[in-house]
Amino acid sequence: MHSQRFTAESSSDGMVERDFTVGGVPGVLWSPASGTEPAPLVLMGHGGGHHKKHPAMAGRARLLVTGRGFHVAVIDAPGHGDRPRSAQDERDVAELRRAQAAGAPEGPIVVPYNARLAELAVPEWQATLDALQELPEIGADGPVGYFGIGLGTAIGVPLVAAEPRITAAAFGMNWPDALFETAKRITVPIEFAMQWDDERIPREAALALFDAFASTEKTLHANAGKHFDMPRFEADSAVRFLARHLGRPVTSPA
C-alpha cells in the first residue's frame, strides 16, 4: 500500500487508526500501537445501514487489536458511510423502510439488495487486501480472517468463497437464499451466529445457511432473543475463534 493512500492517522489507548482509500473506496485500518512484527489481519464487514467506524466495528477492532495484537480493516460497503448512494440504492432502502413500517417480511427486499452490494464489494475487498498486504506490518504471507454479520455476511460469504487468502471467517444473521450455493464452496473454519427468536430471519432459514457451509470445522451459536438482542459475548467468541485459527497466542484474559 502506497503511504499516500493513508489520509489520516490518530491513536488512542494502544490502537492506531489510519484512514485510507483504495480505488476510491474509503476504509480504516486499526493496528497495535506497539510492535513491528507482521501480525494477522482481520477484514471486518459492517452491518446494513452502518459504516466502517460504527461503534460495533470500533469495539470489535479493539478486542482484536489491543487484546490479540491483530490488524483490523473495514471498508464502507457500496452506498454506505462516506460513499454516495446510487438511485438503485435509494430505491432499495426506501422499499426496505416501507416493508419495515408495514411489518412485512424483509427477506424478499434485503436478499436481492445485499446480493447486489456484494457483487460490487467483493472486488473492492480484494483490491483492498492486495494493498494492505503491501504494508510490512501485514505482509503478503500473513494469516487473514473475516468477521461480519448481517450485510457483513452477505458480502463475506462470496468474498471468502472467492478469496483463498482468507482462512477463517465469523459470519451470522442472514438469509440463505442468495448465499446457499456459495456457502457450499466454503471449506475454511467458520463460526456462525444466529438469534433463536429472530423476528426478521426465520429460524429454519438461518439453520439452513449454517448447514450449507462445506467446512469440516464449523460452529453454530444460537442465542435466545430477537434480531437485535445478540449478546455482546458473541463478539468475544468470534475474536477467540479468529485468534485460534489465525495463530496468535492469547495476550489478554477473555
Add this chain to the structure above:
Amino acid sequence: MHSQRFTAESSSDGMVERDFTVGGVPGVLWSPASGTEPAPLVLMGHGGGHHKKHPAMAGRARLLVTGRGFHVAVIDAPGHGDRPRSAQDERDVAELRRAQAAGAPEGPIVVPYNARLAELAVPEWQATLDALQELPEIGADGPVGYFGIGLGTAIGVPLVAAEPRITAAAFGMNWPDALFETAKRITVPIEFAMQWDDERIPREAALALFDAFASTEKTLHANAGKHFDMPRFEADSAVRFLARHLGRPVTSPA
C-alpha cells in the same frame, strides 16, 4: 459435611482432590489448593458408562479449579463407577450394547434407561449438595452451577428443574423425549452443546430439546461432526459460561 465423610485426600498442581460418600453414594470434590474464602461450586455429571474421575471430569475440573478458583463435585451415577449395577442396570446395558452392535437406534433404549437413573440420582445430588454446603469453603449461600452432557444432561435437567440453588447450567447431547416437559420448567441461564452430524441423536431432536428450555438467556453451540467429535473448546466455553454466571473474576487467560 462431617469431615469423616472424606475418605481420601490428595493434591497435585494446585488442585486438592477429596473422596467422599454421602448416603452411601461415592463422590469426589476438587478444590483450589490455596484460598479459604468461600468459592462457587460446580456440580458435574459424568457421561453414560463413565465415572466420577473419568479423565473428562478431571480435565474440566482443572479448568474450573485452577483456572477460576471454583470447587467441583462429581458423584457416581447409579450403576456407574464404584457403585454396583442392579439386575435392571445389567439388562439395560446389555440391550444398549446389542442395539449398538446391530446399528439400531439407541434412543428407545437410552431414553428410558437414563430417565430411570435420573429418578434415583436427583435426590442423591440434593443430599450431596446439602452436605457440601456445610463446608466453610463452600457455604450455604454461595453460587452453585451444573455441568453435564449425555447422561449428565439426563440427570441434570430434572436436577436443575428441582433445585433452586443451581443458578446456571451447561447441558448437551441428549434426546428430548424424557426431558422436554422438565426443560420447560427451567428458567436459569443455560448453554447447550450438540453435534450437528450426530449419528446417534437426530439433529431435530437436539434442537427440540434446546428449544424447550424456558430460560430467557440460553445459547446453543452446534459443532460439525459426529457424536464423539465434540471439540475440546466446548469445555472451555462451558467454563467461561459458568464463570460468567457464578460471578467469579477471570484468573487465567481462556
